[in-house]
Amino acid sequence: MxxxxxxxxxxxxxxxxxxxxxxxxxxxxxxxxxxxxxxxxxxxxxxxxxxxxxxxxxxxxxxxxxxxxxxxxxxxxxxxxxxxxxxxxxxxxxxxxxxxxxxxxxxxxxxxxxxxxxxxxxxxxxxxxxxxxxxxxxxxxxxxxxxxxxxxxxxxxxxxxxxDFLDAPTRLGSFLDGRFIRLLTAPARAGGRVGARALGVGMSVAAATLGKLLGRQLLLDVSTFVAAMDTVFGGFRARADETYRLxxxxxxxxxxxxxxxxxxxxxxxxxxxxxxxxxxxxxxxxxxxxxxxRARISADRARDAAETLAESGERHTAAVLRVHADRAEVAARHRRLxxxxxxxxxxxxxxxxxxxxxxxxxxxxxxxxxxxxxxx
Amino acid sequence: MSWHGTDAEPRLHIVTGKGGTGKTTVAAALATALAGEGRRVLLVETEERQGISQVLDVAPLGTQETEVSTGLDGGEVWGLSIVAGAALVEYLRLFYRLGRAGDLLHRMGAIEFATTIAPGVRDVLIGGKVYESVRRTASGRAPGSRRGRHLGEPPAYDAVVLDAPPTGRVGRFLDVTGQLADLARVGPIRNQADAIRQLLHSGTTVVHLVTLLEQLPVQETLDAAAELETDRLRIGTLVVNQTPDASVREDVEVVAAGETDPARLAERLESVGIRTSPAMIEGLVQTAAEAVTRRDLEATLEDAVVGAGRPVLTLPHLPEGVGPDAVRRLAAELAAQGVAP
Missing domain, CATH: 3.40.50.300 (P-loop containing nucleotide triphosphate hydrolases)
Incomplete structure (x- = not known):
């Protein structure tokens, strides 16, 4: 390393x-x-x-x-x-x-x-x-x-x-440039000339279902939003890609x-x-x-010494050694990882x-x- | 006082915490502790992280409930990963009898659209699935069944434990109706949101917060608890996770009680055959001092956690990492501290 x-x-x-x-x-x-x-x-x-x-x-x-x-x-x-x-x-x-x-x-x-x-x-x-x-x-x-x-x-x-930091912008971009949104907002983009008929049955079923579920107003808001953003940025995907290149x-x-x-x-x-x-x-x-x-003495050695010292009543020194042993064990685990x-x-x-x-x-x-x- | 500190009988346990505090492990341990003899507990995750399957070492969870583990006293622990898109398809199938049209919607990108465009919708769908699993009765056990709970009929799950989003996002996640305010004012999604809201604010639900004894997680936990209480959600316990072992704590107490004199320390070590150096002694003295400082900080943080006035549960640090055995050990710790079905 x-x-x-x-x-x-x-x-x-x-x-x-x-x-x-x-x-x-x-x-x-x-x-x-x-x-x-x-x-x-x-x-x-x-x-x-x-x-x-x-x-x-x-x-x-x-x-x-x-x-x-x-x-x-x-x-x-x-x-x-x-x-x-x-x-x-x-x-x-x-x-x-x-x-x-x-x-x-x-x-x-x-x-x-x-x-x-x-x-x-x-x-x-x-x-x-x-x-x-x-x-x-x-x-x-x-x-x-x-x-x-x-x-x-x-x-x-x-x-x-x-x-996520690398993926999110593209995800947001491709979501907003996604197929469903494109289809949903197609009429708005074409200035209303393209009717729902042109979108096919699948699309109208999907739009109708979501309309019932989320409310027509929300779908309307989505198309207005995407269309407006589109005129501003000319595609989110492209913008996200550009930022990514930076x-x-x-x-x-x-x-x-x-x-x-x-x-x-x-x-x-x-x-x-x-x-x-x-x-x-x-x-x-x-x-x-x-x-x-912080000290060059192995955890095992420190624990052994602590045991001997504790037997002769040296509680404080024994505790210091065990505290060191704990830390040495954590350090060893970190080193391994x-x-x-x-x-x-x-x-x-x-x-x-x-x-x-x-x-x-x-x-x-x-x-x-x-x-x-x-x-x- | 009950272990969860509320006078109701909660069946929905929402577990949250700052990222990295181990909330998934705690949720799994809680589910294991609550799965008493003859009981069934459902453990749910919502962010498609497959955290539960990692912690319990089982196959990745799908959108169907599966048995994942056994409770401490022989009950069943089931697992489920809620995915907003799948919840929406299921919902459409049940309410609009769409059948295979769900697949069509998937292909059109409509499902992704609906679950992404308005974040609130996603949370309502996830919340709806949780709601359904809490309310489902034993006879309506088939996943997706939406039969209501009839009088006297036992619930399908005795408890549901939700591994919720982290504290940074949980407030928004639980505020299902607030998010929808401007998006869906009427319609089935709105009704669903209102039903979930009622459940979350009833005695059936408590929120547990997981923290570590470190400054940022404690601060964030206390802030989140206050915020959730303002939203009139019931706070259950505060879980202090990964605390040092009792024997380690004892050692630090002994160290703190005395003076660590370098000369005396060297002499004692030499007496048991350890050849010392000034650097080694200095290192030991420093380690001792740092451990005492750390203990003082932890004591302050512990006081702050206790000061929140909620029952506190304490779980030990498991250096060997998490896995099914660790979850059972933590569940036993929870049971020893009064957590019971």
Whole structure:
């Protein structure tokens, strides 16, 4: 297993986007924030896009509320000439802005008022992933236009699976471009010239059944919505594909985050394979919360000694040894799991971050995480 | 007070928790504990994750109920994975006598459309299936049967345990009618949603929340409990999962009670034939200090969990991972803490 040198990655001026991904609860957001802080304090002009930071981490970054605009983080050491801006994704607002930017005012309002749009933009499974990518694209364009940032660090949504981040936009795109929707909205697209008769019996049965079930109004809303969006974007699928390509850009680097637990590592393994298949540049794997034994004495030996000492009344020393033995056993289990992962992915570069005590509440704590991340 | 802390007799147990807290394992253990002699419990998952089949080491669950395990005292545990699309086809078959037309709808992409376009519809379909399995009677046992519960007739399942979406999504999942407000104002879907809502807010239903003794999961659990209570759902127990072993806790207590003096520690270790080094002693002292800090943090978090005023169930950390044996062990732990059919 090779070492992942995140310090060098961040210092490399050709690195323009770092995407942190992994299963939920493995410390993705913290990793993203720590890397961004580190890069900024080493002279890069950085913006970090967080998705759903824990309250205290958000406070540490000065993010008091959902805010779609990057704002400077207070307390960053800018002596090396760098800077750090942070923002929290507001998926509904990103979607709204997308509509407002691309549609004429009349069409935009029609879309924003549509009930299907409102449901889709605030709760469709996948909208968050889609909008995270969309926002990344916007930040990238803004950085190029204004020469404001030279590094964008992105956190990914807390999905059930890390793959959702890659799949959701296309899924949303192909759903909206799907056969049924196309058929359903055909009359609206053709300006009403094509009647339901032309759609065939199957379609009218399907439409009638769904109409009964969901109500005609809903189906009507769907066709209005899709038709309006179509005039704006000319196909969702194409747009999703375009956003996806941004991730294959040579300046993009993926950092996969996991903890030394079977499920999280399996998830990371899937993701690594997928990145390779889609030719997306993988930097390596960050292993968070790895237990390390702090004293060179085996668990078995420590337990034996504890037993002898306890017999002669040395309860305290015996307890210290057993506490160490427990920790050494956890560390051994973590080592085994990590070794198995390394064997399955021999070319995967990794870095291990030791188990930290409390959660991250301020910049000094975040600096410590960064230090651990960048010390292979 | 009952183990679940409500004065009703719940039959629908909804289990939620932050992702990664082990709610699927806890749901399986709860179902196993509730499957007393001669009883049948249905264990349901809703997100097509096949978590139950992984935890119980059985073949992937389908949309038909199958027996997956045996309860602690010989009852039956059945499993089901609810898929919104299949629920919709079944629904259409029953209410519109569509028969094979369901296949047609599938081919047209209409089923995917209906279950995706409005997230609320998907949850109503899943909720509808749960509703049906709670209300079904022993004589209407055939899957899909929708016969109502007649007076005196026993239910098909003595309890239904639902491995629900995680805390981040559970509020929306359980608020079936709220989601539909703007989409389906009338019609069968609406009626179904109203019936589910009634069930969820009745004494038949309790929500259990699973957490770990870590800051984020505890915070999220307490927030979720408060939110669900505001929505007038009944909170049952708070389950603290993966707690350190009692013997480990005892050791840490002993360590905390005394002072770990490096010189004395070295001397004791040498006395039992261990050759020490300054680095080793420093490592041991540090390990001891970190364990005490961790204990203090856990004590604070435990107080916060207890402070929520709900019954607390505690389950041990199982380093060897989860599997059918681990589920039975956890079920026995639950039974020892009063969980009973």
């Amino acid at each position: 090779t070492d992942l040198d995140l310090g060098a990655l961040l210092d490399d001026s050709t690195t323009s986007v770092v995407v942190c991904c992994g299963a939920g609860g493995v410390g993705k957001t913290t990793t993203a924030a720590a890397l961004a802080l580190r890069a900024a304090e080493r002279g890069r002009r950085v913006v970090v896009l967080t998705i759903d930071p824990a309250r205290r981490l958000a406070q540490a970054l000065g993010l008091d509320e959902l805010d779609n605009t990057p704002r400077p983080v207070v307390g960053v050491d800018t002596s090396a000439g760098g800077s750090l801006d942070a923002m929290m994704l507001d998926m509904k607002r990103t979607f709204d802005e997308l509509v407002l930017t691309h549609a004429d005012p009349g069409t935009a309002q029609q879309i924003l008022d549509n009930s299907v749009y409102q449901a889709l933009s605030s709760s469709f499974a996948g909208t968050q992933e889609y909008m995270a990518m969309e926002r990344l694209g916007q930040l990238r364009a803004q950085a190029d236009a204004e020469d404001s940032w030279d590094l964008i660090v992105v956190d990914t949504p807390p999905s059930r699976s890390a793959l 991730l294959q850009d040579p300046g993009t680097r993926f950092v996969v985050v996991a903890t030394p637990e079977r499920d999280a590592l399996r998830e990371a393994g899937y993701f690594v394979q997928r990145l390779a298949r889609d030719r997306m540049p993988l930097a390596g794997l960050v292993l968070n919360r790895v237990a390390v034994s 990590i070794r198995d992962t390394a064997a399955a992915h021999p070319r995967l570069a990794t870095v291990q971050v030791p188990l930290a005590g409390a959660d991250i509440a301020d910049l000094p704590a975040l600096r410590e995480v960064a230090e651990a991340l960048c010390t292979p």
